[in-house]
Amino acid sequence: MKIIILGAGQVGGSLAEHLASEANDITVVDTDGERLRDLGDRLDIRTVQGRGSLPTVLRQAGADDADMLVAVTNSDETNMVACQVAHTLFHTPTKIARVREAAYLTRAGLFDNDAIPVDVLISPEQVVTNYIKRLIEHPGALQVIDFAEGKAQLVAIKAYYGGPLVGHQLRQLREHMPNVETRVAAIFRRDRPILPKGDTVIEADDEVFFIAAKANIRAVMSEMRRLDESYKRVVIAGGGQIGERLAEAIESRYQVKIIEMNPARCRYLSDNLDSTVVLQGSASDRDLLMEENIADADIFLALTNDDEANIMSSLLAKRLGAKKVMTIINNPAYVDLIQGGDIDIAISPQLATIGTLLAHVRRGDIVSVHSLRRGAAEAIEAIAHGDAKSSKVIGRTIEDIGLPPGTTIGAIIRDEEVIIAHDDTVIMAGDHVILFLVDKKHIRDVEKLFHVGLSFF
DSSP states (O other), X not given: OEEEEEOOSHHHHHHHHHHHTTTOEEEEEESOHHHHXXXXXXXXXXXXXXXXXXXHHHHHTTGXXXXXXEEOOSOHHHHXXXXXXXXXXXXXXXXXXXXXXXXXXXXXXXSSTTSSOOSEEEOHHHHHHHHHHHHHHSTTOSEEEEETTTTEEEEEEEOOTTOTTTTSBTTHHHHHOTTOOEEEEEEXXXXXXXXXXXXXXXXXXXXXXXXXXXXXXXXXXXXXXXXXXXXXXXXXXXXXXXXXXXXXXXXXXXXXXXXXXXXXXXXXXXXXXXXXXXXXXXXXXXHHHHHTTGGGOSEEEEOSSOHHHHHHHHHHHHHTTOSEEEEEOSSHHHHHHHBTTTBSEEEOXXXXXXXXXXXXXXXXXXXXEEEETTTTEEEEEEEOOSOTTTOSSTTOBGGGSOOOTTEEEEEEEETTEEEEOOTTOBOOTTOEEEEEESOGGGHHHHHHHTOOOGGGO
């Protein structure tokens, strides 16, 4: 596939890295020559320096025969104009744009072919807000991913000493929970992936990824670790777009406080939020945190745009008694350094956004793609289309499907039913199939599995 990526920042660069390793023809456009040289030295891609919204620059990047334009520059307006130019002058089939400003996103009819022709809108702030909201709803989880509109969920947790299943084989999970269907999809032990089998023994400190119907998630978590109590008191550092959206989404069920430096922004938040308490000040102010009884907070969320400020305020909040702290980290190099110590969860907006983008770039009937462990593995939701003649998966049992190495099928969602996959499970047309890959070089092979042959048409 020939893809033009506008913007060589964190998201554009990470997307280029993902796609270049999968034999795509990638061109990255940016005004920053140094960034482009760095990307060009590391990856087998073309680079073009210039403004991505200009017709001459798009033509130089190969827009005449490009299959897809992905506009992820820091400017909403540049991204939108680039999609308009690609549509009008080059008839680019698929146009994806990152748009942050809520005032654009809430206007019905703005993004269609008769107005601004954007096929897929990506709002990083909304993606990250939804991600954090799921973590708040599942205390103790390191990662929570929805499949088939939330019917099934994939949850990552750290196994602790004393957990009922720690030190036991996976096959004993069924003995512990005879009435709950679940599947352990992947285990990471000392940063290395392990493909789980029935005789795999769960060790303390393993990161365990399991899938189950949404209603069964808490029960399965209790097998790996002592369950955390549900959160009640939430403190948010940073009243920007993510802080505001998160407070708006959870304030009806939790006691929420926002700490924001900017007085004008504080007034705006006070006027637009219902029950959230808005405090003007610095989240790194020890006296302010003490005054607001930070020791009573169930969770402290550092959601500003400043990595260092987020890290420092999180460390301070934890030291002063906050039970859990989550921190947004924009620099991916920091994420592995800080997660798991005093900071319980580090959230990378780039990785959350990349997963959404990849779902629209993949071939075949791929509904969603999610990075696990900051890109070390992937979870994919694919739909089985066709019939037994045209499809490589329909009508076959899982053990008869030629899955690529390091790939497993964890679950199937059929209408409203969540079916945990076993060797004799037969895949039917319309099934949502949840797959796990510990080796991303086999993504192309998975996509080919879900291609429908010409006989279907």
